[in-house]
Amino acid sequence: MKELSLNILDVAENSVKAKASLTEILITEQDNKLTLRIKDDGCGMDSEVVKSVVDPFYTTRTTRKVGLGVPLLKLAAEQTGGELEVESKTESEFPEDHGTTVTAVFFKDHLDFTPLGDVVSSIITLIQGHPETDFYFCHSTGDKKVELDTRQLREVLGDAPLNAYEVIKWIEEYLLEQYEAFNA
Numbered sequence: 001m002k003e004l005s006l007n008i009l010d011v012a013e014n015s016v017k018a019k020a021s022l023t024e025i026l027i028t029e030q031d032n033k034l035t036l037r038i039k040d041d042g043c044g045m046d047s048e049v050v051k052s053v054v055d056p057f058y059t060t061r062t063t064r065k066v067g068l069g070v071p072l073l074k075l076a077a078e079q080t081g082g083e084l085e086v087e088s089k090t091e092s093e094f095p096e097d098h099g100t101t102v103t104a105v106f107f108k109d110h111l112d113f114t115p116l117g118d119v120v121s122s123i124i125t126l127i128q129g130h131p132e133t134d135f136y137f138c139h140s141t142g143d144k145k146v147e148l149d150t151r152q153l154r155e156v157l158g159d160a161p162l163n164a165y166e167v168i169k170w171i172e173e174y175l176l177e178q179y180e181a182f183n184a
Helices: 004-017 047-052 069-078 119-129 150-157 165-182
Strands: 022-030 033-040 083-089 099-107 134-141 144-149
Touching: 004 022, 004 033, 004 069, 004 099, 004 119, 022 119, 047 083, 069 083, 069 099, 119 134, 119 165, 134 150, 134 165, 144 150, 144 165, 150 165
Parallel strands: 022 134
Antiparallel strands: 022 033, 033 099, 083 099, 134 144
16 A cells, blocks of 8 residues: 555454444554554454555455455565564453454654655544544644544534534544644
């Protein structure tokens, strides 16, 4: 993928398919290291499936025979000298503490570092496409932070759907405003 934001979208979509009620998308930048962590409270995967998700010829989809999302994220991380780790606990084994965490570490000073891309559009797409799911997004670097928590929005909005045009536009402007200060 040409941008990490597309990987974020792909992995977070997997979280939604795993019936997650909350998906956390955390980007942490420290010096030349970028860590992307996507954590959900979905149904989780057993250890055999966790081993298989980095294989491009493994997928749970019935519409195609390959699943490239996680393998491409792993490749992108490893090309920079980084790594990818997938941890998961199944709901059947851990009824109170289940879900999956995908962590990818990248070194930004490497020639093969994939740019972060349009993260705001990825977050907007997730919220618009899955208004019933909660998302917590945080991009931090030292003392700067961009943050959005749909659970807080729900408290303010009451019954108004998160995918209403006015709400989506507000979220977009809110994130862009934060990024403007973040990049200043």
